[in-house]
Amino acid sequence: xxxFDWSSIPGALPFLWxxxxxxxxxxxxxxxxxxxxxxxLAAMRLSPFRVLSWCSAAYVNLFRSIPLLMVLxxxxxxxxxxxxxxxxxxxxSDVRMTSAMAGxxxxxxxxxxxIIRAGIQSVPKGQVxxxxxxxxxxxxxxxxxxxxxxxxxxxxxxxxxxxxxxxDTSLVYVSALADFFGAxxxxxxxxxxxxxxxxxxxxxxxxxxxxxxLLVKYFRRKVSA
Amino acid sequence: xxxxSIRNVSKHYxxxxxxxxxxxxxxxxxxIVVCGPSGSGKSTLINCVNGLEPFQAGxxxxxxxxxxxxxxxxxxxxxxxxxxxxxxxxxxHMTIAENLTIAQEKVLARPxxxxxxxxMKLLDRVGLKAHAHKHPGELSGGQQQxxxxxxxxxxxxxxxxxxxxxxxxxxxxxxEVLDVMVELAQEGMTMMVVTHEMGFARKVAHRVVFMDKxxxxxxxxxxxxxxxxxxxxxxxxxxxxxSH
Ligand SMILES: Nc1ncnc2c1ncn2[C@@H]1O[C@H](COP(=O)(O)OP(=O)(O)O)[C@@H](O)[C@H]1O
Ligand SMILES: [Mg+2]
Numbered sequence: 001x002x003x004f005d006w007s008s009i010p011g012a013l014p015f016l017w018x019x020x021x022x023x024x025x026x027x028x029x030x031x032x033x034x035x036x037x038x039x040x041l042a043a044m045r046l047s048p049f050r051v052l053s054w055c056s057a058a059y060v061n062l063f064r065s066i067p068l069l070m071v072l073x074x075x076x077x078x079x080x081x082x083x084x085x086x087x088x089x090x091x092x093s094d095v096r097m098t099s100a101m102a103g104x105x106x107x108x109x110x111x112x113x114x115i116i117r118a119g120i121q122s123v124p125k126g127q128v129x130x131x132x133x134x135x136x137x138x139x140x141x142x143x144x145x146x147x148x149x150x151x152x153x154x155x156x157x158x159x160x161x162x163x164x165x166x167x168d169t170s171l172v173y174v175s176a177l178a179d180f181f182g183a184x185x186x187x188x189x190x191x192x193x194x195x196x197x198x199x200x201x202x203x204x205x206x207x208x209x210x211x212x213x214l215l216v217k218y219f220r221r222k223v224s225a
Numbered sequence: 226x227x228x229x230s231i232r233n234v235s236k237h238y239x240x241x242x243x244x245x246x247x248x249x250x251x252x253x254x255x256x257i258v259v260c261g262p263s264g265s266g267k268s269t270l271i272n273c274v275n276g277l278e279p280f281q282a283g284x285x286x287x288x289x290x291x292x293x294x295x296x297x298x299x300x301x302x303x304x305x306x307x308x309x310x311x312x313x314x315x316x317x318h319m320t321i322a323e324n325l326t327i328a329q330e331k332v333l334a335r336p337x338x339x340x341x342x343x344x345m346k347l348l349d350r351v352g353l354k355a356h357a358h359k360h361p362g363e364l365s366g367g368q369q370q371x372x373x374x375x376x377x378x379x380x381x382x383x384x385x386x387x388x389x390x391x392x393x394x395x396x397x398x399x400x401e402v403l404d405v406m407v408e409l410a411q412e413g414m415t416m417m418v419v420t421h422e423m424g425f426a427r428k429v430a431h432r433v434v435f436m437d438k439x440x441x442x443x444x445x446x447x448x449x450x451x452x453x454x455x456x457x458x459x460x461x462x463x464x465x466x467x468s469h
Contacts, residue, residue, distance in 0.1 A: 124312075124314075126310055126312055126314045127314055127316065129272075129277055129310070129314065130308075130310060130314035130315075130316070131316075131328075132277060132299075132300075132303060133275060133277065133303055133306075133307075133308035133310075133377075134303065134304065134327075134328035134332060134376070134377075134380065135300045135301065135303045135304025135305075135328060135332040135333075135380070136300070136327075136328055136331060136332055137300050140331055144316075144327065144331065145316055148318045149316075149317065149318055152318070
């Protein structure tokens with residue numbers, strides 16, 4: 001019978017917290033940039049300009065057809081090179097964090113843009129017609145009339161996507177970046193207590209994500225009310 | 226003097242012909258009522274007037290500006306052509322006051338105080354001053370439609386388009402909206418009104434246009450139209466809606 005030994009956890013808490021901060025930082029950056037870029041992609045997709053619409057569709061389909069893990073690997077391999085060549089960054093600088101954030105943000109934007117597009121399309125066409133009829137142009141009709149209504153309907157879906165993203169950030173282990181999962185793994189590896197540390201990490205992920213999903217439920221009820 | 230001139234306009238969606246060679250003149254200060262069975266192209270025609278819908282043939286000139294001309298800045302034209310929709314289309318996330326001021330500020334670049342003052346004056350005129358701080362969802366249909374009329378008037382329109390403004394309302398609310406429209410007509414506003422409210426037509430219309438299957442079947446002065454409609458289809462249509 002396997003003997004559980006949780007004793008290495010209390011001492012490792014500060015280190016695990018540092019990892020959690022990395023996780024949260026990546027998640028937050030990807031949410032903010034993902035939503036901003038995703039909104040732009042959605043607006044492009046729905047705009048009357050063919051070229052914009054096509055570019056946006058191509059972007060979204062591309063990112064939605066590639067595994068996230070591969071996108072991240074490319075970013076870990078390519079971004080440092082680009083930074084070195086274009087910005088003259090000293091070789092060997094640690095840009096893994098920047099790469100991770102960029103990778104997640106660009107990847108998530110594809111998913112957010114689809115959620116946002118559906119949200120925009122859920123706003124009745126008459127609303128845009130009314131804005132146009134007042135002399136308001138496409139951009140302002142979007143910004144002042146459509147998006148505020150669309151976002152209200154989208155909050156639950158955006159939050160759900162954020163929860164998935166929070167879990168997916170653990171994939172940065174491919175770059176040995178010490179996010180929460182990576183930190184837990186390292187501690188477990190060091191002390192020979194991988195099972196305990198991974199159980200503990202799993203419990204933390206569960207508590208956070210489950211609480212967030214309760215929040216989603218609350219918003220769902222509020223939106224439909 | 227012509228305010229809205231629709232000349233030989235045709236429009237199709239793919240192979241489906243929605244409008245066939247439609248011509249209507251609306252002179253300054255005139256009230257034209259457009260009626261006809263559902264699906265006959267009334268909304269499409271009125272949406273073409275302010276360029277909400279494109280058309281493939283013919284010409285529409287509003288206040289000497291050609292709507293179909295690619296050089297025409299449609300937003301400038303629309304800012305001066307008021308429009309009222311069947312489903313009101315107030316912006317639900319804004320208060321009534323914001324609904325009344327937003328386009329004044331963003332399109333006409335009026336300072337907020339001035340826009341608000343104008344909005345409140347018009348809100349008072351449609352009898353809803355006390356509701357300025359509310360959201361549209363808190364108002365009845367009739368009240369929302371009166372706000373929508375005030376919102377259009379706040380832009381100082383040169384003419385007004387109405388697309389079945391009372392057909393989504395409970396019967397007891399129709400008159401409060403029609404009263405506002407009658408008042409507007411009596412003040413000399415140029416109006417093109419799609420409606421089946423023949424009482425309104427009798428009271429203030431100069432001419433009645435009857436549409437069927439995308440074509441203008443009859444365009445006659447009010448008295449002639451109600452007296453002896455020439456086409457059989459218009460007669461049938463009138464008999465049907467007047468019997469309700
Ligand atoms: N976007 C569209 N695509 C195809 N057909 C349309 C579209 N919009 C309207 N129609 C058709 O055009 C006809 C006229 O519609 P409409 O102008 O709304 O009629 P009305 O307002 O008189 O009821 C209808 O048969 C309708 O089905
Ligand atoms: Mg209609």
